[in-house]
Amino acid sequence: MTSRRSHTKPAIPPEHAPRPESETDPTTTPEPANAIEVGTATDRESTIQPPPGRRSHAKLAPTPETENDPLPSTPRELFDALPPLPLRTEIINGRMIVSPMGTPEHGRSAMRLYRALWPVIDVHAWDAFTSNVDVCIDGPRDPIVPDFVLAPVDCPRWGARELLSSGLLMVAEVVSPGSVREDREDKPDIYARGGVPVLLVIDPEDAPPSVTVLSDPEDGFYQTITRVTMGKPLRLPPPIDFDLDTGIFLA
Secondary structure (H helix, E strand, C coil): CEEECCCCCCCCCHHHCCCCHHHCCCCCCCCCCCCCCCCCHHHHCCCCCCCCCCCCCCCCCCCCCCCCCCCCCCHHHHHHHCCCCCCEEEEECCEEEEECCCCHHHHHHHHHHHHHHHHHHHHHCCEEECCCCEEECCCCCCEECCCEEEECCCCCEECCCEEEHHHCCEEEEECCCCCHHHHHHHHHHHHHHCCCCEEEEEECCCCCCEEEEEEEEECCEEEEEEEEEECEEEEECCCCCEEEEHHHHCC
């Protein structure tokens, strides 16, 4: 089909139980339970203790090189200030989303797509990546991590590790239970605004499972959308120009 567009109250530890009135000093205001005293690092560092039964965390503080730097004011600045994380980190419509890497089933679909497209990848000497490269959306410079990326060898970059969206050939997303909204609704518009020519959405969460190809980005939207039931053939338009057997995504 082608279209246009039951809870138990925990016992109170003895150290936190209310004191009898005779033991309470009426001239002072009691602190709330579990309060942590606020002060400078130099005069509080040795006195702050975590509440009983609560795990202590490492102290966070800027390094001497960054203590005078301004705080991040945009999602992109916050993303750039983060250390490398073994997690999938993206900015989607102003929201920073940090999620674990996909399941084996998730990665399997991306690898099956890679193998299916190998003939055209080989002929054109293109590069292909499966969930291991960041894409910078041209314009807002928001980072996205597609499940599959197809790009020319000379694709322009933003920094050392992000490929610019406007230089890509195709991206693909595999819908998972936790990414339904992002993959079906948010990311198509983001990729269209970033100038990605072709988006493939592999959706095992659909009923029945489906595969959709979106192409012809214009004014921030894909103008041509073709959806088939998973298992049927699907033509990938130029610049891919390839007949894809979507049966490869069936378990």
